[in-house]
Amino acid sequence: MTKHAHAPADLKADQMFINFGPQHPSTHGVLRIALTVEGEVVMKGDPDVGFLHRGMEKLFEARTYSQGLILTDRLDYISATHNNLGYCLAVEKLAGIQAPLRAQYIRVLAAELNRIASHLVFFGTFGVDMGAFTPFLYAFREREMIMDLFEMLCGGRLLHSYVRVGGVAADLPAGWTEKCREFLTFFKPMLKDYDTLLSGNPIFRSRTEGVGIIGADRAVSWGLSGPTLRGSGVSYDVRKAEPYCVYDKLNFTVPVGKNGDCLDRYYCRMKEMEQSVEIAFQCLDALAGAELNPGEFMAKGVPKMFKAPAGQAYAHVEASRGDLGFFAVSDGGFNPYRMHVRGPSFINVAILQEILVGCKIADVVAILGSLDIVLGEVDR
Amino acid sequence: MTADEILAKLQASFPGLVKSEAPLKDYPTWTVPAGSVRAVFERLHSKFSFNYLDMVTATDWSGPANPKGYPQSPAVTPAAAGAPSATAKDVFEVVYIVSALSTGMRLCLRCELPRKEAAVPSLYGIFMASDWQEREVYDMYGIKFEGHPNLKRILTQDDQQGHPLRKDYEHVADKFD
Amino acid sequence: MTEETIQPKVLEPVFNHANGRLLMPETRYWPTDMWKSPWSLPTYRRGAAVLAGLILGIAGVAWFIGEIGPRLAPIYSLAEQFALSYGVPAFWIAVVWTFIKGVFVLLAPALNALFAVWWERKISAHIQSRMGPMYVGWWHGALQTLADGIKLFLKEDIVPECADKVVHWLAPVVVLIPAILVFAPVPFGKDLIYANIDIGTVYVFAVGGVSVMGIIMAGWSSGNKFSLLGGLRSAAQLVSYELPRTFAVLPVIMLAGTLNIAEIAGFQAGYWGGIVPRWFIFYPVVGQVAFIVFLIASVAETNRVPFDIPEAESELVAGFNTEYSGMKFALFFLSEFAYVLLSCLLMASFFFGGGAAPLPFLDFLPSWAWFLSKTLILMFCFLWFRWTFPRFRVDRLMDFNWKFLLPVSLINIAAGGILIWLLS
Numbered sequence: 001m002t003k004h005a006h007a008p009a010d011l012k013a014d015q016m017f018i019n020f021g022p023q024h025p026s027t028h029g030v031l032r033i034a035l036t037v038e039g040e041v042v043m044k045g046d047p048d049v050g051f052l053h054r055g056m057e058k059l060f061e062a063r064t065y066s067q068g069l070i071l072t073d074r075l076d077y078i079s080a081t082h083n084n085l086g087y088c089l090a091v092e093k094l095a096g097i098q099a100p101l102r103a104q105y106i107r108v109l110a111a112e113l114n115r116i117a118s119h120l121v122f123f124g125t126f127g128v129d130m131g132a133f134t135p136f137l138y139a140f141r142e143r144e145m146i147m148d149l150f151e152m153l154c155g156g157r158l159l160h161s162y163v164r165v166g167g168v169a170a171d172l173p174a175g176w177t178e179k180c181r182e183f184l185t186f187f188k189p190m191l192k193d194y195d196t197l198l199s200g201n202p203i204f205r206s207r208t209e210g211v212g213i214i215g216a217d218r219a220v221s222w223g224l225s226g227p228t229l230r231g232s233g234v235s236y237d238v239r240k241a242e243p244y245c246v247y248d249k250l251n252f253t254v255p256v257g258k259n260g261d262c263l264d265r266y267y268c269r270m271k272e273m274e275q276s277v278e279i280a281f282q283c284l285d286a287l288a289g290a291e292l293n294p295g296e297f298m299a300k301g302v303p304k305m306f307k308a309p310a311g312q313a314y315a316h317v318e319a320s321r322g323d324l325g326f327f328a329v330s331d332g333g334f335n336p337y338r339m340h341v342r343g344p345s346f347i348n349v350a351i352l353q354e355i356l357v358g359c360k361i362a363d364v365v366a367i368l369g370s371l372d373i374v375l376g377e378v379d380r
Numbered sequence: 381m382t383a384d385e386i387l388a389k390l391q392a393s394f395p396g397l398v399k400s401e402a403p404l405k406d407y408p409t410w411t412v413p414a415g416s417v418r419a420v421f422e423r424l425h426s427k428f429s430f431n432y433l434d435m436v437t438a439t440d441w442s443g444p445a446n447p448k449g450y451p452q453s454p455a456v457t458p459a460a461a462g463a464p465s466a467t468a469k470d471v472f473e474v475v476y477i478v479s480a481l482s483t484g485m486r487l488c489l490r491c492e493l494p495r496k497e498a499a500v501p502s503l504y505g506i507f508m509a510s511d512w513q514e515r516e517v518y519d520m521y522g523i524k525f526e527g528h529p530n531l532k533r534i535l536t537q538d539d540q541q542g543h544p545l546r547k548d549y550e551h552v553a554d555k556f557d
Numbered sequence: 558m559t560e561e562t563i564q565p566k567v568l569e570p571v572f573n574h575a576n577g578r579l580l581m582p583e584t585r586y587w588p589t590d591m592w593k594s595p596w597s598l599p600t601y602r603r604g605a606a607v608l609a610g611l612i613l614g615i616a617g618v619a620w621f622i623g624e625i626g627p628r629l630a631p632i633y634s635l636a637e638q639f640a641l642s643y644g645v646p647a648f649w650i651a652v653v654w655t656f657i658k659g660v661f662v663l664l665a666p667a668l669n670a671l672f673a674v675w676w677e678r679k680i681s682a683h684i685q686s687r688m689g690p691m692y693v694g695w696w697h698g699a700l701q702t703l704a705d706g707i708k709l710f711l712k713e714d715i716v717p718e719c720a721d722k723v724v725h726w727l728a729p730v731v732v733l734i735p736a737i738l739v740f741a742p743v744p745f746g747k748d749l750i751y752a753n754i755d756i757g758t759v760y761v762f763a764v765g766g767v768s769v770m771g772i773i774m775a776g777w778s779s780g781n782k783f784s785l786l787g788g789l790r791s792a793a794q795l796v797s798y799e800l801p802r803t804f805a806v807l808p809v810i811m812l813a814g815t816l817n818i819a820e821i822a823g824f825q826a827g828y829w830g831g832i833v834p835r836w837f838i839f840y841p842v843v844g845q846v847a848f849i850v851f852l853i854a855s856v857a858e859t860n861r862v863p864f865d866i867p868e869a870e871s872e873l874v875a876g877f878n879t880e881y882s883g884m885k886f887a888l889f890f891l892s893e894f895a896y897v898l899l900s901c902l903l904m905a906s907f908f909f910g911g912g913a914a915p916l917p918f919l920d921f922l923p924s925w926a927w928f929l930s931k932t933l934i935l936m937f938c939f940l941w942f943r944w945t946f947p948r949f950r951v952d953r954l955m956d957f958n959w960k961f962l963l964p965v966s967l968i969n970i971a972a973g974g975i976l977i978w979l980l981s
Contacts, residue, residue, distance in 0.1 A: 001534070016782060206949075221508045222508040222509055223509025312404045360950060361786070
């Protein structure tokens with residue numbers, strides 16, 4: 001984080017230095033991009049992060065494993081369940097806890113609902129970045145229903161802390177599955193609405209097609225993940241590559257883009273929502289089945305405060321923004337000796353310094369929007 | 381090709397490369413001497429198609445954290461409040477997780493450094509993903525990545541005193557306290 | 558009307574482990590059930606009934622009032638005789654009368670902004686499936702704009718430290734004054750015109766072009782890089798789009814043979830075959846192309862989505878008016894809506910026959926009512942565009958103008974000539 005931002009010394013006479021952020025409507029938080037522009041064309045773009053740094057990794061070290069869960073909500077606050085899940089998987093691996101099957105289905109269900117909610121936020125804000133305000137409210141109307149579902153599930157709307165070490169906080173409440181089905185059947189045709197509203201719009205396409213192209217090899221080299229990587233045509237999804245919970249029992253496809261431009265990244269997310277609906281339906285069906293004991297949502301005998309045996313573990317999940325990893329080290333005590341978060345947004349946003357060169361100021365917004373970063377996770 | 385076969389092939393040219401005694405769970409884990417980190421990764425990248433750098437981080441093994449390292453005193457549990465750790469060593473350990481997207485194989489590589497003037501070759505150029513992650517490790521631990529073109533603080537402000545994730549870090553009160 | 562409770566489908570509280578139920582379940586409802594058959598909802602039916610009643614009521618009032626122009630003439634002559642009897646020179650009577658008329662013209666943009674902002678908010682709200690303002694005023698937030706205006710009036714006027722103070726102060730004035738002056742030769746109905754000058758069309762485009770200066774001044778003087786970029790963008794955009802906008806009207810002028818706006822509107826009176834109005838938009842191909850080019854260029858001229866790049870919110874924060882607050886900001890706002898009104902009035906005059914009724918038997922309504930309704934429908938299009946389209950990128954915007962609109966409008970002028978030759 002640069003404390004005092006000044007124009008670079010080698011600024012030419014026909015160039016202008018713009019601090020794009022940290023207070024700017026479309027940096028999605030407190031990202032600063034130091035732009036050197038010639039008229040409308042960006043000569044150099046240097047992302048500067050850290051304005052939201054809260055020292056999460058230090059704080060983990062002073063909290064027990066159960067307390068640390070609350071911190072993970074605040075990483076990527078748009079998709080809190082994924083953070084909870086990744087953290088719990090890492091801690092479970094470290095402490096040798098096995099969550100019951102029913103809990104795993106519920107986890108996947110909650111994670112996929114949260115993925116839809118998160119991608120809806122992306123859809124809305126990407127539209128706003130493009131100057132179309134209406135899709136935002138459409139997206140938030142549907143997201144509100146997911147928030148209601150989560151509120152019924154765990155009391156929290158944005159920060160859930162629903163997934164706990166050893167299972168989930170509570171079983172599905174009575175009547176919840178019907179509500180969830182009602183939402184999913186309502187939501188599925190809405191995706192077509194979004195396509196007619198935004199994806200098919202010629203102005204929108206002219207703003208996104210061929211803008212911010214990331215080649216497949218560059219994407220892999222920069223360590224991008226999630227829809228940002230898949231938009232470049234690399235079919236890498238942690239749910240398929242290293243299945244966690246019950247993803248290996250579920251039937252879904254991974255949408256992949258072709259050109260790696262903003263439109264592909266955008267459309268990967270839209271297609272992912274479709275897949276998430278499918279996964280959620282499959283989970284609901286499985287949860288209604290007889291083989292999962294109702295009420296068995298937590299592993300037996302997991303205390304509030306426990307010691308994990310000395311060792312190291314790494315677990316990663318496919319969060320809404322990409323490959324979210326938790327690297328946990330235990331020295332045999334009550335709290336993690338070291339907890340590192342591999343935030344996908346942090347790694348995805350680094351590529352900005354390469355792809356911003358030569359684009360227009362309006363494209364900066366489009367490219368940044370298509371990377372879909374959350375600054376809570378970038379800065380941690 | 382399994383991880384062991386790759387290890388055997390690599391050991392011919394890098395005699396210091398060995399299997400770790402306490403591996404990362406479910407991951408083939410190797411220990412690399414600091415000097416040959418870049419060469420090992422170059423070989424892994426070019427010969428064995430390990431093209432995706434998952435994570436770069438570090439651990440300070442010098443014992444439990446100093447309670448003065450926190451801006452406000454957190455609810456430090458008994459175990460963290462200075463009880464000596466059994467694993468305490470005077471080293472930093474840099475941890476890399478690298479994977480091959482084509483085969484789905486994953487590796488964890490570790491490298492121990494002395495805490496004083498810790499330095500390790502940078503992976504910048506082989507994996508661009510190392511750019512910001514190495515900067516973060518430098519910011520948090522003060523480990524120098526030799527060959528990194530832009531090694532400066534990233535998450536904390538540029539006039540920050542000390543490296544916060546070191547276990548002996550002491551917080552200097554500032555205007556935000 | 559019977560008392561029907563407007564009760565949206567309430568999400569039944571579902572028990573969960575912690576707090577037992579949703580917080581405030583009565584405020585949560587899902588659109589899932591509502592959307593299956595909207596006409597079964599009492600709200601929906603009542604809204605439609607109110608709207609229909611409103612339209613019929615306004616039509617009735619308009620029919621009752623009749624033409625305003627002829628009714629004012631006897632008042633004027635009465636006042637004139639009264640003044641003459643006291644020995645006031647005729648010259649001064651004309652001056653005072655001009656001033657009184659001027660006040661009415663001044664009211665047009667002000668009242669327009671008052672109404673149009675409310676309308677925009679309501680329409681945008683309904684496009685976005687929400688309610689919009691509902692509380693201020695007696696009906697559906699009708700006085701919301703007034704409250705907003707008072708708020709803007711009372712707000713602190715902030716001038717940035719590094720702004721060029723004089724130019725910063727002058728810019729909103731330079732934007733607003735042409736926006737008012739431009740209404741002089743524009744007819745609001747039959748004989749409802751401030752200055753019936755013969756070069757009305759030229760005057761409107763010439764005076765309207767002055768506002769660009771104010772926007773550039775605002776962008777330059779704010780001492781803000783985003784404002785500067787906004788000002789530069791608007792200079793490029795507004796000057797470019799003046800061309801196709803003017804060229805689009807040329808076929809109309811060629812056909813009507815006059816530059817007087819009222820006469821152009823009057824030229825389109827009458828019906829082909831007694832049914833199809835002789836509006837310019839119904840002239841084959843030339844009329845439609847001219848209208849579409851003029852509409853697109855007008856949207857661009859008024860800085861509205863999809864051409865709002867000078868104030869592109871997501872890129873330039875607020876463009877040229879980033880550093881303006883309070884009443885100065887309100888003046889920019891006022892002039893923007895004044896230009897929207899102007900564009901709609903011009904389109905009504907040039908392409909939709911001005912005050913002529915669309916069908917012969919609807920003649921009983923006065924011309925100002927038709928003018929008003931045509932203007933409002935066109936204004937709805939502006940709002941509709943704004944809340945549906947994304948924004949153009951700045952280079953695509955220029956491409957669109959120079960490589961598409963301008964050639965099309967030029968070809969259309971030639972086509973207009975051929976049409977005149979065919980008609981003669």
